[in-house]
Amino acid sequence: MLKHIVEKEIRDILISTKFTVTFTICSLLIILSFYTGAKNHQLAQAKYEAGKSENLRQIEGLTDWLSVRQFRVYLPPQPLESLVSGVSNDIGRTAEISGRGEIPVEDSRFGDDPIFAIFRFLDIEFVFQIILSLFAILFAYDAINGEKEKGTLRLTFSNSIPKDIFILGKLIGSFLALVIPLLIPVLIGTLLLPLLGIQLKGDEWIRYSLIILSGFLFTGVWLSLSVFISSLTEKSSTSFLYLMVLWIFAVMIIPRLSVIVSGAAVDVPALDEMNSKKARFISQLWSEDREKISLFKPTAGDDMQTTMNELNKFMQTNADDRDKKTNEFSSRLNEERVNKENLMQKVAFTISRISPVSSYSFAVTGLAGTSVDLKSSFRKSVEDYQIEYSNFMISKTGQNPGSGMRFVISDDNDEKPKNINPGEIPEFKFRPVLSSNLISGALKDIGLLLFFNIIFFAGAFFSFRKFDVR
Amino acid sequence: MEKIILLHELKNIVLTPKFYSSFLVITVLLLLSVFLGIRNYKDTVKQYETVTRLSNQEMRESSDWMGLNAKMHRKPDPLQIFVSGINDDIGRYSNISTFNPVKLIHSNYSDNPVYAVFRFIDFTFIVTIILSLFVIIFTYDAINGEKERGTLQLVLSNAVLRKDYIIGKITGIWLGLIVPLFIPVLLSILIVLLYRIPFAADGWLRLFLLLSASFLLYTFFIVLGILSSTLTPHSSTSFLISLSAWILFVFIIPRAGIMTAAQIIKVPGFAEIQGRESSFEKQRWEKNMNDAQERWKFRNAEMAKFPKEKRSAIRNQKMWEWMEEEDKDRKQVQIDIDNYNVKLTEDFRNNKLQQEKLGFILSSFSPVSAFQLCAMNIAGTDINLKNRYEDLLTKYRTDFNNYKEKKQKESKSPGGIRITIDSESGLKIETSREKGTLDLSGLPALHDYSYSFGQAFLSSVKSGGIIIFFIFICLGASVWKFMRFDVR
Numbered sequence: 029m030l031k032h033i034v035e036k037e038i039r040d041i042l043i044s045t046k047f048t049v050t051f052t053i054c055s056l057l058i059i060l061s062f063y064t065g066a067k068n069h070q071l072a073q074a075k076y077e078a079g080k081s082e083n084l085r086q087i088e089g090l091t092d093w094l095s096v097r098q099f100r101v102y103l104p105p106q107p108l109e110s111l112v113s114g115v116s117n118d119i120g121r122t123a124e125i126s127g128r129g130e131i132p133v134e135d136s137r138f139g140d141d142p143i144f145a146i147f148r149f150l151d152i153e154f155v156f157q158i159i160l161s162l163f164a165i166l167f168a169y170d171a172i173n174g175e176k177e178k179g180t181l182r183l184t185f186s187n188s189i190p191k192d193i194f195i196l197g198k199l200i201g202s203f204l205a206l207v208i209p210l211l212i213p214v215l216i217g218t219l220l221l222p223l224l225g226i227q228l229k230g231d232e233w234i235r236y237s238l239i240i241l242s243g244f245l246f247t248g249v250w251l252s253l254s255v256f257i258s259s260l261t262e263k264s265s266t267s268f269l270y271l272m273v274l275w276i277f278a279v280m281i282i283p284r285l286s287v288i289v290s291g292a293a294v295d296v297p298a299l300d301e302m303n304s305k306k307a308r309f310i311s312q313l314w315s316e317d318r319e320k321i322s323l324f325k326p327t328a329g330d331d332m333q334t335t336m337n338e339l340n341k342f343m344q345t346n347a348d349d350r351d352k353k354t355n356e357f358s359s360r361l362n363e364e365r366v367n368k369e370n371l372m373q374k375v376a377f378t379i380s381r382i383s384p385v386s387s388y389s390f391a392v393t394g395l396a397g398t399s400v401d402l403k404s405s406f407r408k409s410v411e412d413y414q415i416e417y418s419n420f421m422i423s424k425t426g427q428n429p430g431s432g433m434r435f436v437i438s439d440d441n442d443e444k445p446k447n448i449n450p451g452e453i454p455e456f457k458f459r460p461v462l463s464s465n466l467i468s469g470a471l472k473d474i475g476l477l478l479f480f481n482i483i484f485f486a487g488a489f490f491s492f493r494k495f496d497v498r
Numbered sequence: 499m500e501k502i503i504l505l506h507e508l509k510n511i512v513l514t515p516k517f518y519s520s521f522l523v524i525t526v527l528l529l530l531s532v533f534l535g536i537r538n539y540k541d542t543v544k545q546y547e548t549v550t551r552l553s554n555q556e557m558r559e560s561s562d563w564m565g566l567n568a569k570m571h572r573k574p575d576p577l578q579i580f581v582s583g584i585n586d587d588i589g590r591y592s593n594i595s596t597f598n599p600v601k602l603i604h605s606n607y608s609d610n611p612v613y614a615v616f617r618f619i620d621f622t623f624i625v626t627i628i629l630s631l632f633v634i635i636f637t638y639d640a641i642n643g644e645k646e647r648g649t650l651q652l653v654l655s656n657a658v659l660r661k662d663y664i665i666g667k668i669t670g671i672w673l674g675l676i677v678p679l680f681i682p683v684l685l686s687i688l689i690v691l692l693y694r695i696p697f698a699a700d701g702w703l704r705l706f707l708l709l710s711a712s713f714l715l716y717t718f719f720i721v722l723g724i725l726s727s728t729l730t731p732h733s734s735t736s737f738l739i740s741l742s743a744w745i746l747f748v749f750i751i752p753r754a755g756i757m758t759a760a761q762i763i764k765v766p767g768f769a770e771i772q773g774r775e776s777s778f779e780k781q782r783w784e785k786n787m788n789d790a791q792e793r794w795k796f797r798n799a800e801m802a803k804f805p806k807e808k809r810s811a812i813r814n815q816k817m818w819e820w821m822e823e824e825d826k827d828r829k830q831v832q833i834d835i836d837n838y839n840v841k842l843t844e845d846f847r848n849n850k851l852q853q854e855k856l857g858f859i860l861s862s863f864s865p866v867s868a869f870q871l872c873a874m875n876i877a878g879t880d881i882n883l884k885n886r887y888e889d890l891l892t893k894y895r896t897d898f899n900n901y902k903e904k905k906q907k908e909s910k911s912p913g914g915i916r917i918t919i920d921s922e923s924g925l926k927i928e929t930s931r932e933k934g935t936l937d938l939s940g941l942p943a944l945h946d947y948s949y950s951f952g953q954a955f956l957s958s959v960k961s962g963g964i965i966i967f968f969i970f971i972c973l974g975a976s977v978w979k980f981m982r983f984d985v986r
Contacts, residue, residue: 049738053745064757071760075767082773086780095784098776102769118587118607118614122769136608138587140768142881143854144760145587146870147752147861159745166741269516272635273523276628281527283616288534291613299609300545304552308559315561326925335925339917373612380616389615400611 029189030197037201041167047205050163055213057155062217064150065110066224072105072137073225079122084450091445093424099125101413101456103406106397107226108235111152114398117144123410127418127428128351130306130358131410133403153392156243157279157385160210161250165271168202168254170264172492177264181497195255195492199485203251207244214240231463235395238470242395245477246388250275252484259492278383286380294372297365309357313350320346344427373400381473384480391473397460409459416454424452503653503663507670511636512678520632525682527628531619532686535579536693538618542574542585542606549591558935563906566936568594568898572602572887573946575878576695577704580621583879586613592891594898596832599775599839600891602884621686622873625712626748626866629679630719637671637723638740639733641980646733650985664980668973672720676713683709703951708876711958714965715869719744721972728979747864755861763853771846778838786831790824840892847885854881862961865968872961878949880957890947897942905936 041047083100090096103121120133138145148154172195175181184194218236221228228236254271261267324342326335380386393399418428461469511517553569560566571591578585589602607614641664644650653663687705690697697705726739797820801809861867874880918926 045735046738049742053742057750060754064754067761068757071764075769079767079769079773082770082777086773086777090780090784095780097780098772100769100772115607115611115614118605119611120608122772132603134603134608135768135772136587136605138584139589139602139605139608141765141850142584142587142884143756143850143857145584146874146881147756147867150750150753150757154749158749162741162745166738265516269519269635272631273519276523276527276631280619280623280627281530284619285530287613287616288537288618292537296610298545298548299604300549300552304556307556311556311559311565322927324925324927339925369610369612376612386616393615400615403611 030193030200033189033194033197034201034204037198038205041202041205042209046166047209050166051209054155054159054163054210057150057159058152058210058213059217059220061150061152061155062111062220063224065152066221066226068149069105069107069110070225072109076102076104084453087448087450087453090448093421093448094427094429096421096429096448096453099417099453101125101410103402104458106460107221107228108232108239108396109398110226111236112239112392112396112398113149113151113153114393114396114402115400116398116402117149119403119406121406123406125410125414125417127414127421128347129354131414133407133410152239152243153389156246156392157388160243160247161275161279161385164206164247164250165254165268165275167206168251169258169268169271171198171202171255172259172488172495173261173267174258174264176262176497185497191493191495192489195259195489199252199255199488202255203248206247206251210244235397235463235466238467238474239392239395242388242391242470242474242477245474245481246384249384249388249477249480249484252481252488256484256488256491259488259495279385282383283380283386283389286382286386287376289379290372290376294368294375296368296372297361299365302361302365305361306354306358310350310354313353317346317350340427347428381476384477387473387476387480391470391477394466394470394473397466401461405461406458409457412459413454413456420452420454501666503658503666504670504673507667508674511671511674516636517674517678520635521678524624524629524632524679525685527619527624528621528682528686529689531621531624532579532689534618535582535620536689536695538582539574539576539579539695540693542578545590546571546574554938557938557941560936563902563909563936566902570594570891570894570944572883575949576690576697576701577708577877578879579690579695580705580708581873581877581879582618582620582622583874583877584881584883585879586618588884592888594891594895596899596902599836599843600888600895602888602891621708621712622870625715626870629712629716630744630748630866633675633716633719634723634737634740634744636675637720637727638737639727640667640671640724641727641983642731642736643727643733645731645983645985654985660981660983661977664977668721668724668976671724672717675720676716679713679716700948700951704876704949704954707951707954707958708873711869711872711876711962711965714962714969715865718865718965718969718972721969721976725972725976725979728976728983731984747866751864752861752867752870755859755863755867756857758860759853759857763849763856765849765853766846771842774842775835775839779835782831782834782838786827789827793820793823862964865965868961868964868968872958872965875957875961876954878954886947890944894942894944901940901942 079100079102083102086098087096101123103119106116109116117137120136122135123131123133125131170177172181175184185191253274254267257270257274258264258267261270321343324339326338377386377390381390390399394401422428549569549571553571557566557568569591586606589605591604592600592602594600607617639646641650644653654660722743723740726736726743727733729739730736797816801812804812858867858871862871871880
């Protein structure tokens with residue numbers, strides 16, 4: 029019996045104009061999102077490579093490692109970023125490395141190219157979140173009351189069909205009719221990825237599959253919700269209106285409001301005030317050190333080289349001491365802000381999970397590695413690299429540059445000093461969050477999507493049992 | 499007759515439960531967007547005041563002119579309450595210093611990516627997404643719905659001209675959907691007044707212009723819905739057409755336009771430009787360092803022929819002159835670097851401008867993107883906001899550096915730390931003397947540009963024209979299609 033209902037539902041949907049139109053639009057959009065995502069990735073990769081080589085080129089021709097300034101590292105574009113951009117375009121992607129001190133991460137893609145910020149990008153997350161959810165509503169808003177309006181529901185139940193089988197068949201049928209055809213453009217898109225130069229590794233394929241699965245689960249949520257609302261109302265026009273209002277609230281309002289509410293509830297210390305405190309503290313330390321520097325007396329007598337070495341050592345010790353005090357001060361301030369920020373984020377995300385849209389968004393951005401955690405993992409990689417860089421500089425120059433001072437001793441011979449080799453600088457390696465952690469982090473939201481599916485299905489099931497089919 | 503049809507249509511719209519629930523949702527959302535916009539604006543004002551206050555405090559606490567730096571924050575504009583545009587995407591302030599070029603850094607979204615996850619709701623968002631969707635729900639069956647119910651044939655069986663009918667219908671729907679909107683709009687203005695948002699006369703005029711543009715977009719969706727209802731005999735099909743058109747205009751064309759432009763006109767990344775700037779800067783400083791070494795070698799060689807006492811006397815006599823010479827060369831280096839950066843930035847901007855132009859032309863195939871661009875131009879939160887501010891601050895940087903230099907000269911202190919080593923007097927370290935805080939009287943003030951109504955109007959005319967063009971196209975097509983519509 030179930031099989032018959034499922035088959036009928038699939039057949040009804042597949043032969044409808046509604047299906048032809050929506051399937052064409054969705055297919056085009058899905059393929060387009062894969063294509064533009066891959067093209068954007070190519071562009072971002074080219075820009076990243078150009079930035080990197082220009083950064084090394086600016087060092088070429090230098091003869092002294094101490095002259096190396098404005099050495100920058102960049103956040104490399106990640107392959108899955110092309111499908112789910114998340115906040116990857118909003119956060120800073122460049123860090124100017126120095127041997128000591130806090131390193132700010134700057135230059136977001138949207139900040140540098142605001143043209144892309146106006147309308148943002150077309151990615152898989154967007155297609156599922158906005159387009160497929162709307163089409164799911166369109167497919168199922170009249171699943172029950174529409175049949176009643178047409179009189180087919182009464183006809184169906186004049187046979188001995190249990191209500192629970194009917195509703196289950198309806199749901200399975202509409203889900204399969206929507207999802208299976210969509211697998212075609214998804215597969216075409218997947219094939220396009222390697223053809224357009226996006227090579228996914230083993231773990232990335234798993235994450236990619238989970239992203240697609242989350243998308244279909246999310247579509248399932250809207251289908252089951254639509255069937256549920258359709259079984260709660262008498263008229264299909266009413267259920268459609270209710271669903272549109274719910275869609276607007278779930279997609280547009282709740283996620284945004286939750287962040288604003290948590291922003292008002294948790295008082296995160298202002299970044300500008302914190303930065304100013306740090307700047308004033310550094311300036312105060314520097315004033316104190318200036319006094320010490322003016323009193324410096326070398327013990328080496330006439331030997332220039334030894335005097336310079338002594339001065340360098342003295343300056344280094346002062347700089348190390350300043351650095352230590354600054355780090356302690358900054359850590360205290362940063363810790364307080366990070367804790368508050370995390371709390372605010374937690375509150376915001378917990379509230380916003382009322383909407384399945386947020387769960388879906390967190391799941392896919394988490395899996396693609398483009399969630400808000402991307403900022404902290406880039407920062408962590410930069411901090412680790414700073415240690416590596418400073419060790420390298422010490423090994424080359426005997427000092428840790430970063431104070432802005434440069435002492436040069438030159439002799440009178442005309443021998444041209446050798447150029448330094450920029451290739452010796454250790455390469456920056458961005459260490460993203462491990463795939464296993466990303467997957468386990470996303471499982472919670474995938475579970476929530478599943479939960480929404482079950483809840484709405486149960487709702488549809490129980491309300492249909494009381495539904496007056498006459 | 500038209501009047502009767504118009505009144506009938508008005509009654510049909512206004513007296514339905516669908517209208518009440520939609521109207522309620524729209525009112526709540528519009529008021530919410532304005533309320534949140536005000537909150538966001540107040541936060542920005544607070545940030546602006548904090549950065550300005552702290553920057554002044556840091557400057558006052560500086561003890562030498564050489565190390566004097568400033569931070570200049572973008573001044574918030576009250577119109578950002580309604581149109582946030584790219585306000586949260588671009589940097590909030592720039593450091594003003596001798597050696598670094600102006601650059602807006604620390605955008606709201608990069609500092610707080612949690613806000614970037616879902617972004618903010620503003621008036622433009624409500625108009626482009628929510629209002630347009632509701633309009634489609636109200637209009638998709640305007641004509642074919644009447645046919646399905648059999649009322650169309652009934653009406654036209656009387657002595658009613660088709661032309662009168664469609665004009666009455668369109669006017670009725672337009673009035674029925676536009677007039678009630680004045681209530682939440684007026685309430686929004688009332689909230690702005692209650693919160694004492696400092697709107698100047700110019701600001702009110704720009705707000706009026708923005709509301710007019712919003713009504714234009716609203717009108718476009720009304721005629722689009724009516725047009726789709728004349729295209730097919732079934733309301734379910736016309737709804738599909740309307741919804742597809744809505745998706746196309748709201749989400750697809752704007753994004754696809756910009757992305758196509760990015761593929762056609764390739765602009766080098768900012769990182770690459772930064773690298774080129776650094777490269778030139780390094781070469782120039784390296785040259786300055788080598789030249790300085792040569793100069794000192796020459797000076798020492800010149801002095802070597804004199805006995806020790808005379809050497810010392812000459813050195814003391816000429817030191818200031820030499821320092822001036824070195825300083826002049828250093829300044830020239832900075833001027834060269836600044837000029838190079840200006841040229842590079844100009845090329846970069848021109849390239850980007852081409853890309854933006856093409857992107858906007860392509861995306862203007864959608865009246866929604868035309869509206870968004872129009873709204874941002876009116877509010878001053880448009881794509882040029884970053885360039886406008888960076889240009890303003892670059893000019894300010896010149897004034898600031900001139901002031902700093904003048905003050906440093908007046909202070910007769912070399913500034914910073916000067917270390918001299920020679921074989922006779924050994925190592926000598928001089929630091930500028932601590933003289934307490936600096937007297938910042940005469941510090942040039944940043945004269946913020948005012949974004950006038952005239953500028954807003956001129957920059958929005960083209961986009962407004964595009965929306966009007968689309969309205970007339972859809973209107974003409976609706977009337978034309980209805981004249982041939984099979985009412986049976």
